[in-house]
Amino acid sequence: SKPIVAIVGRPNVGKSTLFNVLAGERISIVQDTPGVTRDRIYADCTWLDMSYTLIDTGGIEPDSKDIILSQMREQAEIAIATADVIIFITDVRQGLVDADSKVADMLRKSGKPVVLVVNKVDNFDKFMPDVYEFYNLGIGDPIPVSAASRLGIGDMLDEVSKYF
Ligand code: GDP
Ligand code: MG
Numbered sequence: 001s002k003p004i005v006a007i008v009g010r011p012n013v014g015k016s017t018l019f020n021v022l023a024g025e026r027i028s029i030v031q032d033t034p035g036v037t038r039d040r041i042y043a044d045c046t047w048l049d050m051s052y053t054l055i056d057t058g059g060i061e062p063d064s065k066d067i068i069l070s071q072m073r074e075q076a077e078i079a080i081a082t083a084d085v086i087i088f089i090t091d092v093r094q095g096l097v098d099a100d101s102k103v104a105d106m107l108r109k110s111g112k113p114v115v116l117v118v119n120k121v122d123n124f125d126k127f128m129p130d131v132y133e134f135y136n137l138g139i140g141d142p143i144p145v146s147a148a149s150r151l152g153i154g155d156m157l158d159e160v161s162k163y164f
Pocket of ligand 1: 010011012013014015016017018029030031032058059119120121122145146147148149
């Protein structure tokens with residue numbers, strides 16, 4: 001059967017934007033307020049001659065006791081358990097934050113292959129210097145992308161499909 005790819009990361013890093021780019025449709029709701037994608041959302045996608053199932057998740061806020069945020073985290077945990085490969089997405093504009101490190105710990109425990117993506121790199125010259133700090137997560141090479149401007153998507157999918 002088709003490999004399953006889950007997009008995980010903190011709220012607002014651009015998971016749903018990336019999901020829609022990969023799905024080629026506006027299936028997932030993109031918004032500035034966290035908590036919009038509470039359920040897991042699926043799409044059948046292709047890259048070159050490969051098919052895969054993509055899952056968007058609401059986001060992981062590691063320590064939150066808020067009911068909605070903990071439901072989102074639960075859905076993300078199910079997606080991680082279901083996935084063959086995980087796209088772990090972070091935000092260059094916010095930089096590396098403690099919550100990213102906690103998500104990285106969760107992902108390491110899952111034992112699943114992880115592709116680390118740094119989103120919102122809308123201008124490579126301007127933002128590349130800020131991408132390097134994500135090496136500190138110790139979860140692999142950070143791949144710069146701009147979901148909004150559709151930059152770096154092919155390089156990202158090349159990495160993801162190595163695990164198919
Ligand atoms: P999610 O909560 O992780 O699903 O994030 P969303 O996809 O809903 O995006 C959150 C906000 O970030 C929205 O305002 C998006 O328009 C914005 N965003 C997403 N991707 C990019 C990007 O590549 N560059 C910039 N500048 N903004 C982005
Ligand atoms: Mg979302």
